[in-house]
Amino acid sequence: MKHTESNLRTLLEKHAHDVTGREPVPHLDAIIRRGRRTLRARHALSAGAALAVAATAAVLLTGPVRTDLAVVAQPPNSARVEAPPELPERFPVVLGAERFTLSLIHSQRFGTTGVGRTVTFTPTSVSTGNKVVCADPRAWVVVSTPLKSGEPGGTSGRCGDGVGGHHDRLSAPSGWLKGPQAIRVWVFPSDAPVVKVAEEIGRCRQFTKSATCDEQAASVALLRRDVLERLSAEVGERPGEWAVGIYDRPAAEIPETSKPLGERRQPATG
Numbered sequence: 001m002k003h004t005e006s007n008l009r010t011l012l013e014k015h016a017h018d019v020t021g022r023e024p025v026p027h028l029d030a031i032i033r034r035g036r037r038t039l040r041a042r043h044a045l046s047a048g049a050a051l052a053v054a055a056t057a058a059v060l061l062t063g064p065v066r067t068d069l070a071v072v073a074q075p076p077n078s079a080r081v082e083a084p085p086e087l088p089e090r091f092p093v094v095l096g097a098e099r100f101t102l103s104l105i106h107s108q109r110f111g112t113t114g115v116g117r118t119v120t121f122t123p124t125s126v127s128t129g130n131k132v133v134c135a136d137p138r139a140w141v142v143v144s145t146p147l148k149s150g151e152p153g154g155t156s157g158r159c160g161d162g163v164g165g166h167h168d169r170l171s172a173p174s175g176w177l178k179g180p181q182a183i184r185v186w187v188f189p190s191d192a193p194v195v196k197v198a199e200e201i202g203r204c205r206q207f208t209k210s211a212t213c214d215e216q217a218a219s220v221a222l223l224r225r226d227v228l229e230r231l232s233a234e235v236g237e238r239p240g241e242w243a244v245g246i247y248d249r250p251a252a253e254i255p256e257t258s259k260p261l262g263e264r265r266q267p268a269t270g
Contacts, residue, residue, distance in 0.1 A: 085133035091247035093127060093166055102129045102166070102247035113139065113187045113240035114232055120182045124248040128176070129166030130183055134159035135241035138190035142222050143244075145183045146173050152184075156222040159187070159242070166247070186228055187242045188235055194218045197231045 091102040106121040119130075132141045141163040144154040148171055155165045167176070188194070195218040198204045203221035204213030221227050 085135050085241060085243050087131065087133055087243050087245040088162075091129045091131060091164075091166070091245075093129065095168055100127075100249065102127060102249050104245050105248045106246040107243060109241070109243040110187070111239065111241055112237050113189055113242065114192075114235040114237045116184055116186045116228070116232065117244075118182050118184055119244050119246065120180050121246045122180050123176055123246075124250055126167055126169050126172035126176055127249065128172070128181075129164060129247040130244060131162045131164030131247065132159065132185060132187065132242060132244045133162045134187060136190055137161070139240065139242065140186075140188040140190070140192055140194055140219075140222065141242075142186040142188075142228060143183060144185075144223070146181070147171055148173050152223075154183075154223055157219045158190075183244075185244050186222075186232065187240065188231060189238055189240060192231060192235050194222060194231060197234060198222070198227050201226055201230060203227050 087104060087107055089104050091104070093100055093102060105124065106119075108117075108119055110117060121128075130143060130145070132143060134141065137158070137160050139159045140157070141159045142154065142156040143163060143165065144152045145165070145167070147153040150173075153171070155163055157163055195204075195213050195215060198218040198221035199213040201221075201224075203224050203226075204217045206221070222231070
């Protein structure tokens with residue numbers, strides 16, 4: 001409840017003397033002046049507090065904005081701005097004079113490197129292809145695929161625009177079209193010590209005449225199981241985006257000469 005000054009003056013005049021008839025309490029005007037000083041002091045304190053709150057609010061509002069702007073102005077961290085790699089929808093194949101295109105039939109994406117991944121799929125022809133793409137084009141890639149001989153084959157090297165390969169009627173295993181098949185894929189960070197590991201195991205000497213193990217020889221050595229296992233153990237699992245695609249074409253599009261001999265149509269006999 002609020003009171004005007006006249007209300008307060010009337011009330012103070014009424015109680016200026018106590019009930020015992022002793023001397024009156026301090027003069028009314030002095031009381032009023034003291035009250036006014038008290039009110040002014042309180043108003044000043046309130047104004048100061050309001051300014052302090054406003055200043056604090058200004059700091060809270062402007063502080064984070066300036067910090068964010070400073071962060072934006074800094075060079076971006078490549079680990080945070082890596083975009084997930086995109087697989088092409090088509091895979092061109094050249095076999096001598098024969099040229100055709102395979103379509104993407106299966107794909108998988110991964111967010112870590114340094115460990116082997118098994119990719120399972122069902123081929124539709126003996127020309128099945130594969131391709132690995134990486135967010136970091138300098139990443140190391142190894143693709144291991146089964147061959148007709150029963151020995152593993154494959155591809156290895158820096159990721160670049162993609163690492164991969166394909167089968168044909170001479171390389172595809174005899175049971176390739178009888179059910180699901182699998183390939184094994186490793187992706188390692190660009191700074192993985194490929195050369196050092198291949199040199200330590202002594203694999204580079206098989207692929208180079210140089211006195212030192214170079215990157216090209218180490219890349220071929222990556223196809224060796226012992227090199228892969230040692231490198232994976234040394235690097236460990238790390239963040240890194242990459243994807244693998246499997247490409248193939250319907251059997252109806254495959255020329256007879258491209259099919260395994262047992263799958264070609266035999267002429268009718270009378």
